[in-house]
Amino acid sequence: MAKYIMFGSYCEDVLAKREPYRPEHLQGLKEQKESGVLITIGPTKDLTKVLGIYEAESEAIVRGLVEADPYWKNGIWTEYDVKEWIQAF
Template identity: 70%
Template structure:
């Protein structure tokens, strides 16, 4: 399976604005991790960017996961880019 990286941005005041959606966000990520699709995901220390690594059959699968996340649906994540990644080592 291919690996994909996610780069994205958070809205202003994301720490406050994410509160109502955080539990559902974390539960969804947990399910993705259990299924072996999500390798890792998290914010930068300044909480302005999000970075993730996925392993999936297609980029479309990753896109659907991102766009169904409560953070995307509620504008906590404001943009994102997915790129297929070649793990050199």
């Protein structure tokens, strides 16, 4: 399976705005991790960007996971891009 990198941006006041959606968001990420599709995900220290690494059959699967996430649906993630990644080491 191919690996994919997801780069995204957070909204302003992310800590306050994410609160109602955080439990559902974390549960979804936990399920993705347990299934093996999500390798890792997290914010930059300044809470402006998000980076995720996925292993999936296609880019469409990764985009589907991102767009089904409550952070995307509720504007916590304001934009994102997915690129196939070649892991050198």
